[in-house]
Amino acid sequence: MSDKPEDSIRLFPIILGGLLIILGAYYMLFMRDEGLHTLKPKSLQTEPATAGVSCNTTMDSVIMNEDVMEGVIKSAQKVSVEIGYYNCKEPVAGDVVLVKTSGRPDPIIRFVRVLPKDSFKLERKQDRFHLKVNGSVVSNADGKPYAFDENKSRLLQLYERSLKGKMEDGIYFIFSNRTDGGYDSTRFGPVEKSKLIGKVILSH
Numbered sequence: 037m038s039d040k041p042e043d044s045i046r047l048f049p050i051i052l053g054g055l056l057i058i059l060g061a062y063y064m065l066f067m068r069d070e071g072l073h074t075l076k077p078k079s080l081q082t083e084p085a086t087a088g089v090s091c092n093t094t095m096d097s098v099i100m101n102e103d104v105m106e107g108v109i110k111s112a113q114k115v116s117v118e119i120g121y122y123n124c125k126e127p128v129a130g131d132v133v134l135v136k137t138s139g140r141p142d143p144i145i146r147f148v149r150v151l152p153k154d155s156f157k158l159e160r161k162q163d164r165f166h167l168k169v170n171g172s173v174v175s176n177a178d179g180k181p182y183a184f185d186e187n188k189s190r191l192l193q194l195y196e197r198s199l200k201g202k203m204e205d206g207i208y209f210i211f212s213n214r215t216d217g218g219y220d221s222t223r224f225g226p227v228e229k230s231k232l233i234g235k236v237i238l239s240h
């Protein structure tokens with residue numbers, strides 16, 4: 037190796053260039069990644085998988101604009117609804133719920149009658165079909181069994197065959213208080229839990 041000063045001067049740019057390359061590589065490999073992590077939204081860093089689901093509820097009121105729940109709720113009657121009740125709770129058979137359906141712009145109020153994992157079947161009696169859930173005939177709030185004609189029972193029979201008589205997770209059959217059916221699961225089949233807006237609070 038030469039000891040001449042001019043040789044050292046010529047080598048200096050080469051050494052400096054090498055150091056800059058090493059520093060640049062270090063930044064790309066380590067510092068740049070670290071910076072990206074600090075800019076990542078908190079929801080991606082610390083929030084659990086259930087983020088966005090709130091168990092908080094709010095009370096609201098709606099006016100019943102149908103007569104299909106007569107005997108429980110009168111037409112034009114105002115009722116209280118606990119919005120968000122089912123975000124963290126499971127529906128129970130007999131619950132009165134505010135439900136969003138695709139066929140109507142406004143939510144409807146109905147009974148939850150068939151739950152996930154329930155066994156169900158349509159049993160013919162003369163010209164009517166009774167709904168049996170877990171071996172028992174389902175009745176309305178007045179204790180009268182639901183009795184659907186051939187047309188009203190057709191969709192339910194279709195689901196009975198396709199589901200092999202057992203409800204899947206996350207879906208429910210809902211019905212009005214009319215024993216012959218109405219705008220309910222006899223018309224549109226099961227509803228998903230995400231469609232349950234809230235629980236109707238009945239005053240006794």
